[in-house]
Amino acid sequence: MKKYIVLVAVFVSVITFANETKPKLEATKDNIVKATYYHENGQVQQQGAFKNGKLHGEWVSYDENGNKIAIAEYNNGAKVGKWFLWNDSSLNEVDYTANKIVAVKNWKKEAVVTN
Template identity: 30%
Template sequence: MKKLFIILMVLVSACSSNKLDFSKLIDKNGIVYENGDDKPYSGEVVCKFTNGKNNFEGNYENGIKAKNWIYYFENGQKKSEGTYKDGAKDGTWTYWDEKGTKIGDEIYKDNKLLSKAIEINSDSLKQTTDSTVAEVKEIEKAKAPVNTKKQSSGIVKFDQLRGGPVKTLNGIIYTGPVVDYHSNGVKSLEGNFRNGKRNGLWVFYDKKGNVKSSKVYK
């Protein structure tokens, strides 16, 4: 029995070690590397609050966010969960409050919000703001500025945006991902804009690459 217990403990330890401590990663121009390694990191990561509970956990493929990611509150409750594809939100993202009550779902494609469903009662009745992808495309088309300049298809740095409450890029109201970096090259923030305003999950980092805070904008 004692031997079996030891074997189980070894197996648990081995499984836990598969998740790399996020603090051991360095972001270089949007690609993540393990400290001391010149090859983009692929594998699972985990980041913890000072109380020992998980802050978030997820996966990287070739230095870019991929597959399933889960973010938590400090009390251990899930904050959000969803998938990344090639570093962009893709598919359904679900959000909860600190008590574990589901807030709603958002559906993304290539980091663009296609639809949102908000929980409005305990029976999980939903109020959907954008019922279909086709409707969303029609709305965006109707709201599109007359300016015909093309926006960058890549991730934009925060200091490239202009304007006050509503941000623009090259004179066009901006929708898409954004990042910024500290003077030492380490990422300082990452998030998304929709129609010129902050939208979805934003994560802020210190100069060592550790997560300082995160916030979900609606």
Template identity: 35%
Template sequence: MKKILCVIALLALTSYSFGQKNKELSMNEETGLIEAVYFHDNGQISQKGTFNLERKLHGEWISFNEQGDKIAQGSYDNGLRTGTWLFWQGETIKEVKYENNTVASVNGVKSKDRLVKNDH
């Protein structure tokens, strides 16, 4: 039964995205999550992350600009932002902490020697 629901959910997401050629979806049988990768028009990855079977964002999500540089990284829990998110803006890194999908605190660091590496 669970497998049937997974297939139905995957088909629903696939048909929903049929008109949008700039994304890829796949089911991760091990985690039970749908893995998604979205692309900019130039082919670079725009966002990647996972959905649960209720089609809510769940797990780590990473966003990239059109040049492929990471601009945001954080986690969702059943559709709600949670924990520490990082946002890169030039030489500035903003650390935003979320509690119950609400911003709890914001810290910014401006540094040539970044404290958090911005790798792909």
């Protein structure tokens, strides 16, 4: 009997963990589907939306520890607006217009002014 209880507990935990890594999709009005993707450890990897099957609106990416690593903007699948990309030593800002890079700025961590 104990073997069956242990087997059921393992099975339930495997199913729970597997469900944490599957994308979560939520349909909203105007043909928009909100999407959340997960790292294998269950942390959110990316969140954003699709409109008519194309990337649309703001997309945010996170590392496996939950730290924000990127913010991107799409309009019907085209890259637009300001994108921000973080790493350990800098912040990069990339400006897009009609899916083309028009400017790139880079800030080093040492240059940050704090109060």
